[in-house]
Amino acid sequence: MTDPAATVDWDALRAAAREAMSTAYAPYSRFPVGAAALVDDGRVVVGCNVENASYGVGLCAECSLIGALHGSGGGRLVAFACVDGHGNALMPCGRCRQLLWEHGGAALLVDTVSGIKPMTEVLPDAFGPDDLLERA
Numbered sequence: 509m510t511d512p513a514a515t516v517d518w519d520a521l522r523a524a525a526r527e528a529m530s531t532a533y534a535p536y537s538r539f540p541v542g543a544a545a546l547v548d549d550g551r552v553v554v555g556c557n558v559e560n561a562s563y564g565v566g567l568c569a570e571c572s573l574i575g576a577l578h579g580s581g582g583g584r585l586v587a588f589a590c591v592d593g594h595g596n597a598l599m600p601c602g603r604c605r606q607l608l609w610e611h612g613g614a615a616l617l618v619d620t621v622s623g624i625k626p627m628t629e630v631l632p633d634a635f636g637p638d639d640l641l642e643r644a
């Protein structure tokens with residue numbers, strides 16, 4: 509069987525994340541972040557962190573990426589990459605792992621600091637949409 513990670517152009521995804529990082533608004537942390545994801549219809553959506561003078565309401569790059577996903581037609585995330593200001597892979601924070609789970613689920617592949625991993629390893633035993641279904 510073909511390895512799903514092998515069909516993804518990870519270099520292109522990382523490049524899109526780096527470009528998105530250059531649009532970050534991070535005057536408070538001075539820690540720009542860019543994110544990019546491949547959608548199941550082949551398009552690529554991106555996001556950057558957008559901070560706020562009220563520090564706690566700043567948005568992670570993943571948040572604006574999810575907004576871009578839905579603003580451009582929705583779909584399921586297939587592959588995800590996130591980079592810091594040096595262009596190096598960055599792990600999504602806990603809240604963003606939950607966001608990614610919602611829109612990509614178990615099969616979403618993530619470019620982590622220790623290789624490409626499925627979301628089941630990035631967010632083990634996740635709570636998700638299925639947990640809201642009625643149980644017998």
Ligand SMILES: O=c1ccn([C@H]2C[C@H](O)[C@@H](CO)O2)c(=O)[nH]1
Pocket residue numbers: 534537539540541556557558559566567568569570590598599600601604
């Ligand atoms: O996965 C992450 C982790 C951090 N940040 C942002 C939030 C904040 O603006 C800055 C420093 O935490 O980095 C992201 O955008 N995504």
Ligand SMILES: [Zn+2]
Pocket residue numbers: 568569570600601602603604605
């Ligand atoms: Zn986050």
